[in-house]
Amino acid sequence: MTEKKEWQPPRGTRDYLPKEMATRNKVFAKMRRVFELYGYGEVSTPAFEDFDLLAAKSGPEIEEEIYAFEDKGKRKLGLRFDPTVPICRIVASNPSLTKPIRFYYITNMWRYDRPQAGRYREFWQAGLELIGAKGANADAEILGVANDLLTSVTDKEFYFRISSRKIIEEIAERAGIPKSKREGAFRAIDKLDKVGEDDVRGELERCGVTAKVSDKFFDLIKKQDADIGELKEIKEAAEKMGVKNIEIDLSIVRGIDYYTGFVFETLVRGSEKLGSVCSGGRYDSLIGLYGGGDLPATGFGLGIDRLLDIIGYDEDYYPTRIFVAAVNDEVRDVAVKITRILREEGISAETDLMQRNLRKQFEYINARGIPFAVIIGPREVEENKIVLRDMATGKEDKICLKDIKEWL
Amino acid sequence: MTEKKEWQPPRGTRDYLPKEMATRNKVFAKMRRVFELYGYGEVSTPAFEDFDLLAAKSGPEIEEEIYAFEDKGKRKLGLRFDPTVPICRIVASNPSLTKPIRFYYITNMWRYDRPQAGRYREFWQAGLELIGAKGANADAEILGVANDLLTSVTDKEFYFRISSRKIIEEIAERAGIPKSKREGAFRAIDKLDKVGEDDVRGELERCGVTAKVSDKFFDLIKKQDADIGELKEIKEAAEKMGVKNIEIDLSIVRGIDYYTGFVFETLVRGSEKLGSVCSGGRYDSLIGLYGGGDLPATGFGLGIDRLLDIIGYDEDYYPTRIFVAAVNDEVRDVAVKITRILREEGISAETDLMQRNLRKQFEYINARGIPFAVIIGPREVEENKIVLRDMATGKEDKICLKDIKEWL
Numbered sequence A, B: 001m002t003e004k005k006e007w008q009p010p011r012g013t014r015d016y017l018p019k020e021m022a023t024r025n026k027v028f029a030k031m032r033r034v035f036e037l038y039g040y041g042e043v044s045t046p047a048f049e050d051f052d053l054l055a056a057k058s059g060p061e062i063e064e065e066i067y068a069f070e071d072k073g074k075r076k077l078g079l080r081f082d083p084t085v086p087i088c089r090i091v092a093s094n095p096s097l098t099k100p101i102r103f104y105y106i107t108n109m110w111r112y113d114r115p116q117a118g119r120y121r122e123f124w125q126a127g128l129e130l131i132g133a134k135g136a137n138a139d140a141e142i143l144g145v146a147n148d149l150l151t152s153v154t155d156k157e158f159y160f161r162i163s164s165r166k167i168i169e170e171i172a173e174r175a176g177i178p179k180s181k182r183e184g185a186f187r188a189i190d191k192l193d194k195v196g197e198d199d200v201r202g203e204l205e206r207c208g209v210t211a212k213v214s215d216k217f218f219d220l221i222k223k224q225d226a227d228i229g230e231l232k233e234i235k236e237a238a239e240k241m242g243v244k245n246i247e248i249d250l251s252i253v254r255g256i257d258y259y260t261g262f263v264f265e266t267l268v269r270g271s272e273k274l275g276s277v278c279s280g281g282r283y284d285s286l287i288g289l290y291g292g293g294d295l296p297a298t299g300f301g302l303g304i305d306r307l308l309d310i311i312g313y314d315e316d317y318y319p320t321r322i323f324v325a326a327v328n329d330e331v332r333d334v335a336v337k338i339t340r341i342l343r344e345e346g347i348s349a350e351t352d353l354m355q356r357n358l359r360k361q362f363e364y365i366n367a368r369g370i371p372f373a374v375i376i377g378p379r380e381v382e383e384n385k386i387v388l389r390d391m392a393t394g395k396e397d398k399i400c401l402k403d404i405k406e407w408l
Helices: A018-037 A051-055 A060-065 A084-093 A136-153 A165-175 A179-189 A192-206 A211-223 A229-240 A304-311 A329-344 A358-368 A378-383 A401-407 B018-037 B051-055 B060-065 B084-093 B136-153 B165-175 B179-189 B192-206 B211-223 B229-240 B304-311 B329-344 B358-368 B378-383 B401-407
Strands: A048-050 A068-070 A076-079 A101-110 A122-131 A158-164 A246-248 A262-268 A278-282 A297-303 A322-326 A349-351 A372-376 A386-390 A396-399 B048-050 B068-070 B076-079 B101-110 B122-131 B158-164 B246-248 B262-268 B278-282 B297-303 B322-326 B349-351 B372-376 B386-390 B396-399
Touching (some): A018 A304, A051 A084, A084 A122, A122 A136, A122 A304, A136 A158, A136 A278, A136 B329, A158 A229, A165 A229, A229 A246, A229 B329, A297 A304, A322 A358, A329 A349, A329 A372, A329 B136, A396 A401, B018 B136, B048 B084, B084 B101, B084 B297, B122 B304, B136 B229, B136 B262, B136 B278, B136 B297, B158 B165, B158 B229, B165 B211, B229 B262, B262 B297, B297 B304, B322 B329, B322 B358, B329 B349, B329 B372, B329 B378, B358 B372, B372 B378, B396 B401
Parallel strands (some): A158 A246
Antiparallel strands (some): A048 A076, A068 A076, A101 A122, A386 A396, B122 B297, B158 B262, B262 B278, B278 B297, B386 B396
């Protein structure tokens, strides 16, 4: 049955091969460094959670996107769609944790979403949660981390757009959007960048918001006709931490229901159409919902897949630096021994496992793009030397093995 | 509804908090280094695959353990229970990959297993696949990598037990175990270490193997009454690569159906009851099964959870090295600035976000075990100096910020 089928990764998912992983691992290492400079410690939670936990505060659009299943004990489970909910579970069930709690994560998650450019059903995020601290300095700190994370991995110019759910709620109130229609209305407004104002107005109308109310709402937002003192304070605090690229923009609402105040997005200058690469905000009621007592909290997630598409991958990564080629079968054992010594010296090395002759071994070296070859023949064994060839220049030197590091 | 419930990770899974993650990340970094010294490149595959792909060669016991579900497009999917199958999918659908292929992985996977000490339903493995190479040197190479991996992370004495499915098949033939009963019989024998010979004999009887046949089988295995030339060759080749701790033991069969020849286990001397920490073998028919044409292949997986239990976790990890304490509210802005400068110097630092007074700030420093405090007061600001306190000794020095690295 399986003989003829061409197997692929499931729709909306993908494999990462060594070239992509080399870039991803480099990016992750830089990010870990930044998180830890700010005192954040990494956490890792199971891939699946009780479905009820995930659904409790995700909002109807996201609930539909959860990969849900029953285990063989009839427990209803779901794949993590977001790392914030499991982290709130940890905090709620460990009330003795010292505050503020600074947790970060670098992990995959899953949403049954329509696959599209830069969007996957399995996707990776790095992010943090700062729990127990309220006030402008806490929100400013997470902008500081986001700023340093992005600066550490890309030269692209990016900027933050900050807003506040609380202020938008007030504007919605003044514009006359009824409370019952606000969650739907905010999800519509969240798509402003992607679909434009006309489409958002259409969706608002379908949510039961009249054109007149929409007019008033957009007018107030554009004029920033509201008390934005809270946002100015965050902006100033973040500037003291070295974040210079912040714009206050009340059209930012974020589509997730659990935000209660400050929210932000991060755009790449000139590539705004890509959408936000790093987004988050304050969610002061979520932990209480999971039984932990109310705790102020703020955090963000940074989409790794989109970020890597922007950064681009390294060319042709292959870890081996030296291939030890054996001229004939008699010296293969010596090649094995020299390969082992090179590894002990911390140099990535390999030798032939395919019973290839010397010509085929060099075809392999070229196919892989391995930068150096050590050539072992009977004469070299006798002289206790090796021939080192620089594959880029073709230059060969007969040297002592112990001196090899000087030649690489 | 969610207010009162005490939320936990799903049964058989667990959270990793920063202390555990710090140890795990250190172990992973060392392992990546070893894999790459041997020329292996990391790959990462989706958490779920087509169920049919997973089930094709897993054997009935494992198939029962797969977390299976339908996505909303009615595709039958399953969570990865093993990384070898997805890697075979990649290789089968990319016939142009240069051989030998050296892939490694460090990833989580899932089995709906009875939870027990050291066994989880979500568990982590590091491992490799060496694809395209046959012969003793290839099998010896993977023992070399396993040996270096374990040596890089633990001082415990461990040893390899190697065997061969082919040889055991021959012994089963000679003992008179019929072909149709062998898969069940091998899974029974695989439990020898855990349950002892009597229980294995009982299970063999239930599989339809008579006591007389069992007697003969165990007799042949114990006497190593078979042609074990293939295993001697692997042992010698591995010894040339520096692996000294290999025992030939024909009672090792491994419970997975896809092995075709060489198999091995790794035990910690004196802790054999823990079971194997690193196991694998040769599977020359699996890639052909996924449509890639037959390719010889050998590989292993190393259980991270069990390994970390053996190694033990670092004590009380917290990333921050310096807490910048503000004596009063007037100097908080200076504390923010100094914290920022410390981070720019590559020193993990934080300052108060909780509006705590100086005494409370020091309670926090002690609760966290942060090793150094910088104390900022109006006089220090005036003198352009900082007070650095070593929290272990209580010793304080008034220094210039630019000299701080000399004092840590």
